[in-house]
Amino acid sequence: MPVSAAPTPAAPLLTRRAMLQVGAALGGGLLVGFVGPGLAAEPEGSTARVSGFAPNAFIRIDPAGKVTLVMPQVEMGQGTYTSISMILAEELDAAWNQVAVEHAPPNDALYANPVFGLQATGNSNSIRAFWMPLRKAGAGTRAILVQAAASGWKVDPASCRTEASEVIHDSSGRRIGYGALTARAAGLKPPADPPLKDPKNFRLIGRSLRRLDTPEKVNGQAKYGIDAMPPGVKFATFAHSPVFGGRVGHVDDSRAKLVPGFRQVVVLDDLVAVVGDHMWAALQGLAALDISWIEGANAGVDTAQVRARLVAASRRVGVNAKNIGDVAKALEHDPIEVTYDVPFLAHAALEPMNCTVHVSGGGCEVWTGIQVVSRAQAIAAKVTGLPLDKVIVHNHLIGGGFGRRLEVDQVEKAVRIAQHVDSPVKVVWSREEDIQHDVYRPAWHDRLSATLKDGRIQGWHHVITGSSVLARWLPPAFVNGQDFDAVDCAQDMPYDIPNFRVDFVREEPPGVPTGFWRGVGPAHNVFVIESFIDELAHKAGADPVQFRLNMLGKAPRLQAALRLAADKSGWGTPLPPGCGRGVAVQPAFTSWIATVAEVAVDGDGNVTLRRMVCVVDTGIAVNPNTIVAQLQGGLVFGLTAALFGEITIDKGRVQQSNFHDYRMLRLNETPPIEVHVIRSGEMPGGIGEAGTTAAFAPLANAIFAATGKRLRRLPIDRDVLAGRKEA
Known part of the structure; x- marks a missing residue:
């Protein structure tokens, strides 16, 4: 049951105003949008000729009253289509x-x-970013519909109200549907700053509505990228060099030509593809190829080398992300020093990477599911040499993104293959290619030092060493060597610490591509910080919950979440032998979350997940059901990584290849997960990745409580827990 939390002022999410404007009629209906920060008045090549503005989201109402909402963000299971709508x-x-x-x-x-x-969907910001612009777009549209009706009735617009796609004039009993008003409303201008509803008058927001995409997902009509079937389509799959950065040497396709349904082999400099009448022919044809590879400079890279480089780099002077007080002085006497390590992680989405492409007649058509659809169009144009307006991209539902589909390599490779095929070609990655040629969550090495005084942290220094995804993915945001994602949740810790410093040292792994992974920077930093906070609580002889509460005076929303999590989890009540509870808090994605894990550990080091309790203050809960589902799913995703997730490298090759050695948490291993949503009137926060971020530290802290063994490396090592080797 939701409970109330004391409201606190929230900083505005957007620093530049979004202005509402209205355009001309389109297709006999009314088209309304809003102008976001830094947008051109009319985009070059736009097919929607809108007078005087170029909106970044649209409402379309046809004369029959149908309201079509064009989604600026993509749906990959997080429920954003329903919430935005x-x-x-x-x-x-x-x-x-x-x-x-x-x-x-x-x-x-x-x-x-x-x-x-x-145009990108990620960082759990779909609702955060579009909350006010979309509200203004809807309110402005409603205002001009009222104006159009009032004008026709010759009454004061203030005497009219709206409900269920109708304008109503109560005193005369007249009412008219939105569809009947589109022609007249198209010539009107909305107010510059339309009045928004008081939240107490919300009819939809705050209700647990069924998701709009559920029926078609249940009946099989939902279309993912892998479902695209243009007429005449052929199927292709391919092999990369097993070594990062390797090239094709020689290909013998004589056996492949004997496979029924085989069509052709496409040999490029870095991959070899087989095209067939169906997927089985492509797979069998690929297996029948005899390929030799030129391994290149990365053939000697291994996991131990990557970690050694990170450890050595962590001793370099980093780029300062935040500095408060005199950290050097605070750490002069008896500092507590630790290091933490986390591995490379793959995304392993249920829908493997895929893209269907047809290059023909001076044009290129692409069918896929991707988080960056405009970049997909741009890379297809670059590969083919075509102008943007000759590249059509059909974006579909995504069967698991997790940050992997913020990359465009699936499109780039498919277009390169399609240039050698006379028909549309569906390029599907095998699970092995998907895992062994991912864009991996970076491996990280963290050095932390702290001192305690009177049961509180007096000094804190955190050095974060690892790859900068931002430097590659969005170079303008990588300023003076600083990656704000790499230090997210580290530089803005919620605790009251008078002497505080965070540094970032960039160290790129040789040959290993790195990218965003669900939870991005916070998924790593919250684990490290909240595990070390737990260590310090035990050093101070304090209860881990109370230790945190004592330093959260400037974060009342997080204090409230922590108190409720402790209460709902039964914190402090007795547990059976071999069991323990662990706690962690986080301010990630502007959602305030406290999580308690309860585990049992047996003598052989096996961990049983008994229970997870998660409390969230995410501001106004647009659709509470979605929030609960996302936190549950995120926790399962994070627990999976904490228990099993690790990509290891030997001789330049990823050693894992499928779910037998890059395994998932199974249904019978998944604990009961309780999610409690605090009622709040603050701006909405992000949720899609917050559950993943919340999973690691409470699990590790619970294992310590059960065994007395502190785990500073992930994934969890059962040999360490069983005493078969040192931590």
Whole structure:
């Protein structure tokens, strides 16, 4: 049951205003959008000719009253299509049963995420970024519909109200549907700053509505990228060099040509693809090839070498992310010093990487599911040499993104293959290629030092060493050697620490590509910080919950979440022998979360997950059901990584290849997960990745409580827990 938390002032999410504007009629209906920060008035090559502005989200109402919402963000299981639709429909007062959604086409000018400045879905910011712009878009649309009705009735607009896609004039009993008003409303201008609903009057926001995408996912009609089947499509799969950065040497395709359904082999400098009439022919044809590879400079890279480089680099002078007080002086006497390590991780999404492409007649058509649809269009244009307006991208539902589909390599490789095929070709990665040629979550090495005084932390120094994903993925955001994602949740810790310093040392692993992984920087930093906080609590002889509460005076929302998590989990009550509880808190993605894990550890080092309790203050809960589901799913994703997740490298090759050696948490291993959503009136926070971030530290702390063994490396090592080797 939701409980109330004392509201605290929240900093505005967007630093530049979004202005509402309205355009001309399109297709006999009303088209309304908003202009986001830094957007051009009219995008070059736009197919929607909108006078005087270029919105980055749209509401389309047809004369029959159907309300079509064009989604600026993509749906990959996080429920964003439903939540975004609820925000728009709430302020529009649209009838929920008349709402339909469409994928946005690639266009940064129209659909740029206000946080990124490009059309991207990630960082758990779909609702955070679009909360106010979408509310204003809906409210402005509603205002001009009221104006259009009032003008026709010759009454004061203030005497009218809206409900369920109708404008109503109570005193005369007249009412008119939105569809009937589109022609008249198209010539009107909305107010510059339309009044928004008081949250107490919300009809949709705050309700646990069923997701719009569920029915088609249940009946099989939902279309993912892998479901694209243009007429005449052929199938292809391929092999990369097993060594990072290796090249093709020689290919003998004589046996492959004997496979029924085989069509052709495409040999590129870095991969070999087989095209067939169906996927089985492509797979069998690929298996029949005799390929020799030129391994290249990375053939000697291994996990031990990568870690040694990180450890050595951590002694270098880093780039300072935050510095408060006199840390050097605070750490002069008896500092507590530790190091933590986390490994490379793969994404292993249920839907493997895939892309269907047809290059023909001076054009290129792409069918895929991707988090960066405008970048997909751009890479296809670059590979083919075509102008952007000759590249059509159809974006679909995504069967697992987790940050992997923030990359465009699936599109780039498919387009390169398709250039050698006369028909549309569906390029599907095998699970082995998907895991062994991922863009991996970076491995990290962390050095931490702290001192205690009167039961509180007096000094804190955290050196974070690892790859900079941001430097590659968004170079303009990588300023003076600082990667804000790498230090996320480390530089903005919620605790009151008078002497505090965080440094970042960039060290790229030789040959290993790194990228965003669900939870990004916080997934690593919250584990390290909250594990070390737990160590310090025990050094101080303090209860881990109370130790944290004593230093959270400036974070009342997090204090409230922690108190409730302790209460709901039965913190402090007796447990059977071999069992323990662990706690962690986080301010990640502007959601305040406290989590308690309860585990049992047997004499052989086997960990049983008994229970997870998670309390969240994420501000206004647009759809509480979605929040609960995302935290449950995120916790399972994070627990999986903590228990089993590790990509290791030998001789330049990834050693894991499928779910037998890169395993998932099974249903019978998954604990009961309780999620408690605190009622809040603050701006919405992010949720999609917050559960993953919350999983690692409470699990490790619970294992310590059960065994007395502190684990500073992931994944959890059962040999250490069983005493078969040292930590």
